[in-house]
Amino acid sequence: MSLLGVHLIHNAHHAYVAAIPSHPVAEKMRLSETRLALVLRRIYDDRMQSAEIADGEAFVSLEELERAYKEWLKRELPERGELRELAQAMKRYGLVRVSEADDGQPYKIVIRPGIVDVLSEGALHQLAAHAPMKDEEAGDGLA
Numbered sequence: 001m002s003l004l005g006v007h008l009i010h011n012a013h014h015a016y017v018a019a020i021p022s023h024p025v026a027e028k029m030r031l032s033e034t035r036l037a038l039v040l041r042r043i044y045d046d047r048m049q050s051a052e053i054a055d056g057e058a059f060v061s062l063e064e065l066e067r068a069y070k071e072w073l074k075r076e077l078p079e080r081g082e083l084r085e086l087a088q089a090m091k092r093y094g095l096v097r098v099s100e101a102d103d104g105q106p107y108k109i110v111i112r113p114g115i116v117d118v119l120s121e122g123a124l125h126q127l128a129a130h131a132p133m134k135d136e137e138a139g140d141g142l143a
Contacts, residue, residue, distance in 0.1 A: 009117050036086045039069050041119045044111045056113035062105050
């Protein structure tokens with residue numbers, strides 16, 4: 001698989017295999033996808049720490065996602081149509097699945113355990129290094 005630019009990870013505990021790209025993550029994801037993926041990863045980590053995981057998956061309602069997105073990114077969650085497209089992109093990456101909601105919401109997002117492998121510490125460091133620096137952090141030499 002290395003000839004195709006990916007390496008395989010087998011997680012026997014959660015019974016999945018992940019194909020992780022060898023190229024930098026930031027080169028393949030759109031900014032809006034990256035933002036959503038990072039919020040989902042943090043929600044997954046929070047659910048894991050509080051033992052709110054069922055079969056390795058974390059469930060998140062659209063209301064919870066909107067609240068977390070606003071709190072952590074200081075931005076509005078994309079509109080429903082764009083959010084559904086982003087959720088489909090996350091599904092293609094193997095990060096989520098979309099399921100019917102039983103609480104009046106149109107759907108809920110189920111964060112899959114592979115998110116930890118796809119957005120590993122290495123990938124998170126790549127994303128941080130790829131992020132543009134703020135003007136005051138750029139060190140332009142002006143006093």
